[in-house]
Amino acid sequence: MDTLELDDTLELLETTQDALDEIWKQEDHKPYPENRMAHLLELIAGALGRYVQRKLGNIDIWQGPFSLMRDGIKKAVNVCERWVSICEMLTSQYWKRFPAHPWLADKFTPESLSQLAVRLEEACFII
Numbered sequence: 001m002d003t004l005e006l007d008d009t010l011e012l013l014e015t016t017q018d019a020l021d022e023i024w025k026q027e028d029h030k031p032y033p034e035n036r037m038a039h040l041l042e043l044i045a046g047a048l049g050r051y052v053q054r055k056l057g058n059i060d061i062w063q064g065p066f067s068l069m070r071d072g073i074k075k076a077v078n079v080c081e082r083w084v085s086i087c088e089m090l091t092s093q094y095w096k097r098f099p100a101h102p103w104l105a106d107k108f109t110p111e112s113l114s115q116l117a118v119r120l121e122e123a124c125f126i127i
Helices: 006-025 034-057 066-094 111-126
Strands: none
Touching: 006 034, 006 066, 034 066, 034 111, 066 111
């Protein structure tokens, strides 16, 4: 993932969403356990959080162009918010309505990634 630019990560997130949806809805084997899926969604969120931090760490905030820094932060926020949105959509809509294996818990929100997006957005407005 580190070889991808922040923009390209959005396509990877869409592919990941499709793959997870197929895993959840497969009916050839035992259903994928809800607690394990929530754990997997959280693991992916953690990896994304570390990824955007590494990407932003490559930007020279002291001497680099302001537009480059602001653009990088906005892209990082977009990546974080997109994964949060995917998790919530899968667990509150797609899987909740899947009759063969419905999601029983409340929607899943990766809180750490959601909070990172908020903090990055705040930093963008401060700058």
